[in-house]
Amino acid sequence: MKDKDCFKQDRKHLVISKIRSGTVIDHIPPGMALLVLKILGISPGSKEAVSMAMNVPSSKMGKKDIVKVEGKFISDEELNRISLIAPEATINLVEDFEITRKFAVELPEVVEKIISCPNQNCISNSKEPINSRFKIFVVGKKVTAKCDYCGKKITNLEEYI
């Protein structure tokens, strides 16, 4: 069965099988994998095959999530959006089972259509033909997003994605 091909488990490790070509997103904070897929616009209706591991042990993070997207090379711009909720995420681009490029995500300066403004009186929540737009910056160590329309600032970004 396909599932068995993808996930092999021995007594000590949960292993996700390698992908032939596509994108591997590693070092996602535990529990955030589904949100990463949402940010990338991958849903049950999408054509990409996705394998995912949640809460796997990590020497660097304690626990982490991993997402592998088969057959899709995601653009740097799209991948950088992941940094909103997974600032330490690392990306591997894979071709013919070999890693061809490895890099860390970088915070984008502006994101559109990703975050919903929590201010219900903001024009971006109206029926106008408008996309939400947030400027992204770091305060202390916290990723902060500021609505480009009403100026509302948020730090708990995962709640508004």
Added chain:
Amino acid sequence: MSASKNDRKFKHLISIDELSKDDILYILDRAAEFEDVAKGKKVSKVLEGRILANLFFEPSTRTRMSFEAAMKRLGGCVINMTDTEISSVAKGESLADTIRVVSNYVDVIVLRHPLEGAAKFASENSKVPIINAGDGAGQHPTQTLLDLYTIQKESRLDGCRIALMGDLKYSRTVHSLIRALTLFRTKIYLVSPPMLRLPDDFIDDLSGDIQEAELEDIIEEIDVLYVTRIQKERFPDEEEYRKVSGSYIITSKTLERARESLIIMHPLPRVNEIGTDVDRLRFARYFEQAFYGVPIRMAILFELLK
């Protein structure tokens, strides 16, 4: 000043935050040059042939009239959206479409809208400059500029000790003014009932000399007392409102220990925050403040249209 479009310093006026200290001082200087025209002592035609559209989706008297006076004093024309037309917009046309249509008719649009960020969104859909005349609880930059102009004219901006009193939680006028004042070397006192304090996250974003105080402790020290209305609808019940609002009323007795040079400002309309007995005292400047809206708006219109 040159009439070349290339000299245009500002494209729209959406938020006071987009102006630097130098930008603000530049506009205040331009306003001073227009004061005689605003008073009708001099005639100007610098905006002759230009048309301003007032799009007010919320009621306003003084802001709308003051823009109209400013435009006409400079030789321009004004068209207003009537209440009926606004209600037809409310039935279905988007703000984006309204702006796209109206920006084909006029040279500048003054917009007041109940939603925050509406002016910014309008500027993204407009061929002509947008001036924000208030967007919900958001920004009202021309009010801030006229407040700063009043302080500069009637007191001093640099080194000013100012007390902001009343509803500091919800007042957009106060929020914009505080942000602008922190650009200057000012000492800001916050005087308000506990439930109408300036929000903590707002204070955290500010840098400058700001502290909470009781009016009686600072009345001898301050140069400017800026009073705002305490709105009944902010309180859970009427008794609570009466109890609080009563202690934030300025009378001639409150001012017995004030400095000779103190000025009292209010964005108007007032309800009962300033007793009418104060109007004839040397401290009262709120009607001058309302007048200064005209030269300030003349300066803004000129800068956007020259």
